[in-house]
Amino acid sequence: MPPATKTPRATARPAKEAILAGAVDLARAAAEELALPGQVGDHRGVVVEGERLLTHVFESLVPGYKGWHWAVTVARPPRGRTATVCEAELLPGDGALLAPQWVPWSERLRPEDVGPTDVLPYVEDDERLEQGYEATGEDADELAIFELGLGRARVLSAEGRAQALTRWYDGDRGPQAPAARAAAAPCSTCGFFMKLAGSPRTVFGVCANEWSPDDGRVVSMDHGCGAHSETQAPEPAPLWQSSRPVVDERDLEVIEARPVLPSVVDGAAPSRGITAREPGEPDASRERDVPGETDVASEPDVPDVPGELAAEGESESTADAVSDVDRPDR
Numbered sequence: 001m002p003p004a005t006k007t008p009r010a011t012a013r014p015a016k017e018a019i020l021a022g023a024v025d026l027a028r029a030a031a032e033e034l035a036l037p038g039q040v041g042d043h044r045g046v047v048v049e050g051e052r053l054l055t056h057v058f059e060s061l062v063p064g065y066k067g068w069h070w071a072v073t074v075a076r077p078p079r080g081r082t083a084t085v086c087e088a089e090l091l092p093g094d095g096a097l098l099a100p101q102w103v104p105w106s107e108r109l110r111p112e113d114v115g116p117t118d119v120l121p122y123v124e125d126d127e128r129l130e131q132g133y134e135a136t137g138e139d140a141d142e143l144a145i146f147e148l149g150l151g152r153a154r155v156l157s158a159e160g161r162a163q164a165l166t167r168w169y170d171g172d173r174g175p176q177a178p179a180a181r182a183a184a185a186p187c188s189t190c191g192f193f194m195k196l197a198g199s200p201r202t203v204f205g206v207c208a209n210e211w212s213p214d215d216g217r218v219v220s221m222d223h224g225c226g227a228h229s230e231t232q233a234p235e236p237a238p239l240w241q242s243s244r245p246v247v248d249e250r251d252l253e254v255i256e257a258r259p260v261l262p263s264v265v266d267g268a269a270p271s272r273g274i275t276a277r278e279p280g281e282p283d284a285s286r287e288r289d290v291p292g293e294t295d296v297a298s299e300p301d302v303p304d305v306p307g308e309l310a311a312e313g314e315s316e317s318t319a320d321a322v323s324d325v326d327r328p329d330r
Contacts, residue, residue: 020054020074021046023083027056027072030088035062040070052076053086060090067096111210116179119226120211121233129191129229165200168218175222179213183224184231191229193221 024043031040041059048054058070072088092098114120156164168174180186187193192209195201196218203221207214212227226233 017048017052017054019076019081020052020083023074024056026083026085027074027088028058030072030085031058031070034088034090035070044069049073052078062090065090065096067093069093111215114211114213114227116177116213117182117226119184119231119233122231126229161199165203168204169220173214173217173219173223175220177223179226180222180224183226183228185224185228186221187219187223188221189228189230193219
């Protein structure tokens with residue numbers, strides 16, 4: 001949605017753009033093409049956008065769009081005497097009611113929105129975490145030579161330390177908290193768990209996950225929450241059970257079988273090894289397979305000759321046969 005702009009005030013017609021400033025009816029007609037009848041109000045003025053470019057502003061009477069206005073931009077060519085509409089739109093002005101700025105889904109959830117029993121999805125490439133074999137730390141050497149209580153007049157006694165640890169363990173940051181009971185994994189396996197120094201490090205640490213309700217607080221190693229670094233949020237249950245697809249047999253499309261055209265059959269090329277035959281001609285292969293019939297002796301192969309020579313040869317052979325019959329025996 002375009003940001004709110006200041007509603008232009010009525011101005012006098014520019015001297016150099018009298019043609020564009022006088023095209024009020026043209027601009028109104030363009031706005032009325034976009035709006036419904038009665039939604040274009042009075043003419044509020046003009047705004048000079050540039051050389052030979054001017055915008056007419058009309059009051060918007062669209063219900064629910066208080067503070068908006070119709071803006072129609074007109075222009076003309078150099079030495080031209082006719083105005084042309086470039087664009088027409090509805091824009092927000094002073095006091096216009098606008099929708100809030102759009103926020104991506106991944107950024108809409110904030111740490112304060114997560115409850116004690118909520119479970120967050122697993123983030124594989126979390127920039128706040130690294131592999132365990134890479135976690136050396138810059139203060140590893142300092143912790144090794146650090147002496148607890150150096151520079152202080154008094155430190156916790158064993159009794160005071162035991163009371164504090166017992167109070168923490170039995171409180172809301174221990175294993176009996178509702179969040180810990182509902183957690184899928186303890187804090188001891190979470191990447192955001194920072195162990196305390198000294199003897200309490202075997203039982204307690206500090207949560208460093210901003211998405212956890214216990215962020216910045218001391219938690220026991222067997223505590224837990226839904227913001228664990230290695231757990232996955234459960235799959236949401238479907239809103240309805242999907243059933244098997246059903247075929248609507250009452251609404252079937254009946255397709256007529258179209259006969260094959262003879263021209264298509266005649267034009268088809270015969271397969272290799274199969275001789276095309278005319279309709280009604282007996283199949284020679286079937287006749288050979290009939291039991292009880294003997295095969296006729298095949299005639300010797302005769303070379304192909306033209307039709308006229310074949311007819312002439314046939315007549316000569318017939319004449320010779322007749323002459324042999326009429327010739328007396330010697």
